[in-house]
Amino acid sequence: MTKELIPPQNRGMTVLDRDAFKKKFHTLAIRVPTVLVKKYTTELEDKLLNAPRIRSVVADGTSNDSKLILLSMDVQDIEVEGCQVVPYEFELDYDYWTTEQILYSVMPEGDAETPSSFTATGHIAHVNLKQENIPFKSLIAQVILDKNKKIKSVVNKTNAIDNTYRNFQMELLAGPDMMITELAKNECRFKFDFSKVYWNSRLQAEHCRNQKLGDVMAGVGPFSIPAAKKGAFVYANDLNPSSYQWLCENIRLNKLSPNTIHTYNMDGRAFIRKAVAEVWADKLTFQHFVMNLPATAIEFLDAFKGAYYGMDIPVDKLPMIHCYCFTKSGDATEDIQQRVCQILGGPIDAAFCNMQMYHVRTVAPKKDMYCISFRLSPEVAFQQNTTGPIFVS
The missing domain is CATH 3.30.300.110 (Met-10+ protein-like domains)
Structure with missing residues (x-):
């Protein structure tokens, strides 16, 4: 094992000086005939200079018929029969360090x-x-x-x-x-202005093949477009005009039919109720709703209260809701469930709702992003609508 190679310490440097990261190191090398290099590297395997991106065998400046085998800097003294042991100096610079x-x-x-x-x-x-x-x-x-x-x-x-x-x-x-950038994700291409939209490359698209997906806070399409490519029928919405613009552009960029994704630029609550009503006009319903607005998505869950009032839908056909959220609680499950239940106005029936929760990522110390998934309960979906009539244009 070789001593750790570390760069020069430049504590407090605020303006980058690449030359300040040059450093010389000293070790031992064994001068061996070129034809015997393999033999000696095998015999001395545990004593070689095994450092990232540094060769253990280098040219010998004194002869074309021999090579230098570099030894670990931990090796202070060694004798190899028939070979000369010599000091060796090498320099590492800014380009070497990570x-x-x-x-x-x-x-x-x-x-x-x-x-x-x-x-x-x-x-x-x-x-x-x-x-x-x-x-x-x-x-x-x-x-x-x-x-x-x-x-x-x-x-x-x-x-x-x-x-x-x-x-x-x-x-x-x-x-x-x-700030206009382009990338590939989930076998799709995305283009957008990073300074004007929300993008999180670590989120994953839900599995919605041949199903109906309502994407409430769609952004530029990281959920909607992969789902549509897999055969889902998608309603995608975002209140941000820039996000909506790039969502439409990415639909064209991925050569998706406009009939595959219906796009909207409106408030999330209004979108949920409008989308449910529009699809039900054809006696259809959504299998999934995705709510990717982790800072406030839970607050939008109240839009589902009474959203299916008066609709003759089997309870097992009510949608699964995938809601992204942040938590700073030491008990993430308890905290998120409590907040969801408070907005929905009652407990989640674990047996019926098939509730699941998974950790997405840590966004800051003591701040984690989770996704809670559950089936919308009939008690919430079918309660009498108190938000006024739904107008479908």
Whole structure:
């Protein structure tokens, strides 16, 4: 095992100086005839310099008939019969070190977390920097650009996703201000303006083959478009005009028939009731509703109260609802169930509703995203409608 190779410590560096990351290392090497390299590397396997991206066998500057076998820096003294042991020096520079190694070497000592992670959305890298990382933001962004050839621009979120349209304010840290990006996901192509819409590449499309899907907060189509490609009949809605624009563009980009996806640009509650009524006009019903607005989606569940009032639908044909949400509770299941039941006005019948919940991802310390799935209960669906008449245009 080789001693860990670490870059020079440059604590407090805020302007990137690539030359400051050069460092020389010293070890031992064995000079062996070229024809015997395989023999000796096998015999000395546990003593070789096994370091990432560094060859254990290198050219011998003194002869074309021999090679140098580099030994682990842990080896201080060794004798190999018939071979000469010589000192060997090698230098590593900025190009060798990983993003995490470089950033760790510049962050103040004792920093609990090295800000090397990011979410890639096409050519854009999105970081969530903590307050203590802000003085280093330009350096962090430049290192990410240098080490990830597909990344062209780096942005930092400057506030939480808490407004009506779900897009966050951001600061461009490095690279050109090119926010229209394109990427492939779930065998589909997506194009959109990252600065104006909500996109989460870690979410997965529901399995809705040959079924009817209501996508209440569709964004640019990460659920709707893959589902439609698999044969689902989709109603997709988003209140954000920019999201709606790119949703329609992505439908064209993926060559989907307009009859496959019906698109809407309206409030989520109004959409739920309108979509249910429109589909029921043909004596059909949805199998799934997806609500991907984790900050507030639970609050929209009240739109299902009485949404099926007066409709002759078997209770086992009521839709499954997939609601994404955030929680900071130590007991995520209890917290989310309680909030859902409060909005729906009663408990979820676990036996009937087939309730499931899974962890999607951690978005911040002590803040997790979950998806709760359950079948809409008849008590909620068929209760007398108190929200007024539904007008279907």
